[in-house]
Amino acid sequence: GAVVSQHPSWVICKSGTSVKIECRSLDFQATTMFWYRQFPKQSLMLMATSNEGSKATYEQGVEKDKFLINHASLTLSTLTVTSAHPEDSSFYICSARKTSGGAHIQYFGAGTRLSVL
Amino acid sequence: AQKITQTQPGMFVQEKEAVTLDCTYDTSDPSYGLFWYKQPSSGEMIFLIYQGSYDQQNATEGRYSLNFQKARKSANLVISASQLGDSAMYFCAMREGTTSGTYKYIFGTGTRLKVLA
Numbered sequence: 430g431a432v433v434s435q436h437p438s439w440v441i442c443k444s445g446t447s448v449k450i451e452c453r454s455l456d457f458q459a460t461t462m463f464w465y466r467q468f469p470k471q472s473l474m475l476m477a478t479s480n481e482g483s484k485a486t487y488e489q490g491v492e493k494d495k496f497l498i499n500h501a502s503l504t505l506s507t508l509t510v511t512s513a514h515p516e517d518s519s520f521y522i523c524s525a526r527k528t529s530g531g532a533h534i535q536y537f538g539a540g541t542r543l544s545v546l
Numbered sequence: 547a548q549k550i551t552q553t554q555p556g557m558f559v560q561e562k563e564a565v566t567l568d569c570t571y572d573t574s575d576p577s578y579g580l581f582w583y584k585q586p587s588s589g590e591m592i593f594l595i596y597q598g599s600y601d602q603q604n605a606t607e608g609r610y611s612l613n614f615q616k617a618r619k620s621a622n623l624v625i626s627a628s629q630l631g632d633s634a635m636y637f638c639a640m641r642e643g644t645t646s647g648t649y650k651y652i653f654g655t656g657t658r659l660k661v662l663a
Contacts, residue, residue, distance in 0.1 A: 463651070472637065473591075473653045486648075520589060532579060532598060533641060533649060537591035 431457050431527045435538025442513055443546055450508045450541045452523035458503035459525035463535060464496070467520045476521075479506040513545040549573065550640050550654035557659050559628045566613070567623040567657045569638030579641040580621040582612065585656070586634040594636075597621060628661045635659075 432455040442448050452462055460481045465473040477498050478486040485498035495517075497509040506525075510517055520542050524535040551570045559565035571580065582594040597605045597612045605612045613622040625632055638654040 472655045475651070478648070522589070522591060524591070532596050534581065534593060534596055535639075535651060536593055537583070539588070539590040542589070 431525070431534075431536040433523065433525045433536045433538045435523050435541055437541060438539055439542045441544045441546065444514055445512055448510045448513055448543060450510075450521055450523070450543075452506045452508070452525065452538050454504045454525040454527075454536070457525070457527050459506075459527065460503060461526045462500060462506040463524045463526070464498060464506070464508050465522045465524070467522060467540075469520075473522065476508075510543065513543070515545045518543055518545045549642075549652045550638055552638055552654035552657050554657045555655070557657055558662055559625075559659065560662050561630060562627055564624060564626045565628055565659065567625070567636050567638075567659065569621045569623065569654060571619050571621060571638075571640045573619075573640060573642045575642040577643060580612065580614070581639040581641070582610070582621075582623045583637045583639060583653075584632075584634045585637060591637070595623070625659075630661050630663060633659060633661045 434453045436451045462479040464476045466476050467473050475488050476491045479498045479500040481500045481503050487493045500506040520540050522540040524537040526533050526535050549572050578599045580597040584592045595605050595607045595610045595612050597614045604614050609626045611624045635656045635658050637656045640652050641649050644650050
């Protein structure tokens with residue numbers, strides 16, 4: 430298997446502050462990581478694709494200045510929610526792609542529940 | 547049109563029985579991958595099984611098997627000998643290539659499985 434660690438698992442912050450979420454692949458290197466947002470009882474919504482050493486690719490409708498992504502190493506990607514507002518409250522989950530025998534499998538972190546007051 | 551369709555929003559199965567979760571997909575990419583993930587109430591996404599479009603045999607992983615019917619574009623998940631711990635949300639996902647040479651992952655809306663004692 431493959432282990433992806435996401436931290437923090439839960440965060441409460443005041444409106445207007447910034448929150449950083451870390452995603453680490455613990456036992457493999459990942460040139461590509463993904464950031465998703467999930468609303469209650471809904472599927473995953475891809476926010477952006479994080480590429481090591483280059484700029485992230487954002488999905489349509491996702492503000493890149495609002496959701497800053499940095500993929501500085503082959504094992505770490507970070508998502509910073511800048512100037513958070515209550516509407517940013519959600520479940521954020523990252524994944525790291527591992528290539529094995531031609532299969533490109535995403536392994537997910539445990540997710541981060543963000544509550545903005 | 548939906549790329550990944552899971553028509554069963556919810557399913558019940560008796561403990562120790564087998565259950566099939568449906569998934570149909572739509573893609574024009576001849577090289578694609580199909581995945582199933584389990585999301586328990588804790589929120590983490592757990593990778594279960596992978597099927598490549600060129601794989602001749604159906605994928606199996608322990609109690610999980612993927613019934614891959616390429617002509618019908620279906621990739622149903624079969625869970626044998628259901629256990630109470632199998633109660634969770636299950637997502638079918640597909641990886642397909644894009645015109646820019648990257649991969650895109652698409653998730654279905656999920657099926658909530660409840661295993662009854």
